[in-house]
Amino acid sequence: MSSPALPLLCCALALSLPAAAAPGDESPAPRPTARSKLLLTAGVSSIDGAAGGGLTPWAVTGTQATEHEVGGTAFVTRAVVSDYALTVKGATVGIHDRVELSLARQDFDAGVVVPRTTLKLDIAGVKLKLAGDAVLNSDTWQPQLAVGLFYKHLDPGSAVGGVLDSVGAKRHGVEVYASATKLLLAQGVLLNGTLRATQANQNGLLGFGTTGDRRMRLQPEFSVAKLLRKDLAIGAEYRFKPDRLAFAGPAFKESDWKDVFVAWAPNKHLSFTLAWVDLGQIVGHERQRGTYLSLQAGL
């Protein structure tokens, strides 16, 4: 009916932010709080440093900062599988829910293969959100879309370094990816698909490319998560991996990576992720399965 010009739409209040207190005032400038995103809607820190699941980047931007805000988080992750261990430390900056910058350092204990050897992988990442909003579009099929890039640099030490040189694997490489994240809020489900163009061997831990093969391969990665509570989610991930070094012998066979995880965010400053990971074969050692634990803390 027409009660046209009537602001009975205070109902709009349900969704709106009502007025400034005085005539002529507009809404106040954004507060510096910089943690306005809803809990868990920024994903967690992946092992490459970008925001997403534990193993793969998503289209969400990291930190709790939303539009007009800047936020920062730092994380530390420890994964221990049958014969190896990985420690990752990093930090992320989120700018206006549009750009994400990340730095991560992976320390991979390869002592089982070469005593007292740690492979060090430094990763710098940038991600740009292109379109969509996981929360605001949560009633439609429109996904949030982002593209990103990783620059990775490996310090393998002299022993492993020698092996990498012999197969022509480079010490640095660039990966480019595109992600689509869909939050189906009514069902409490999040889906992500990432396509990564990469030359990396074992995500970069065994260098990039080989003498005979410098092609960028497209590797798909998938995540699914279910929201159990505002602060608790469970999910699973699957990352397809190339098998470029297999020509060097069965010892260099590479497997897809998968995990099942639980993420808990008691508040906007902290989140914990516990996962059971299966990294398959790594340098001749099969069935590398184990536990992954990550702590992320934000401003």
Place this chain on the structure above:
Amino acid sequence: MRPVIAMNKTFCGRAATLPLLLALAGLAPLAQAQPAPAAEPLVPVFAPDPALLADFGGVEGVRKLSSLFVDNMRADPRIGHYFEKTKLSELKKQLGDQLCQVLAGPCVYEGDTMKASHADLKISKADSLAQVEVLQATMDSLGIPFGSQNRLLARLAPMYRQIITR
């Protein structure tokens, strides 16, 4: 409906000099606002779902939710100041109508469109997310199941898209 219109008309004079902002908060009529387009539903239409409405405690539960939600917004340090001049009792009634209708209850919301009423407010995403959090906390306190909360939020999502302008 009649009485409500009458009540709003008493604000007419004051409203004429107030920005849309205040109109939203205080129920002051938008003296220069356009009529809502007749063809477009003001609230999306959903099929009746008695189980979902029951999760909110029926129509009475929705009214209780609306009332508590308004009180909680007024008390929230991030967005409370927006409501300083709002006639809360009227807001609660209107919000109740709207949420009830969104949940396919036997109510009709008859206010202006979200887009028209919020066009000049410069509402930021941070403000809207803060409001969502207050709504979530309110629903938690009333024991509304998490899944049903999310179904309501998903139904409100299109309205949020229309009101964020900054």
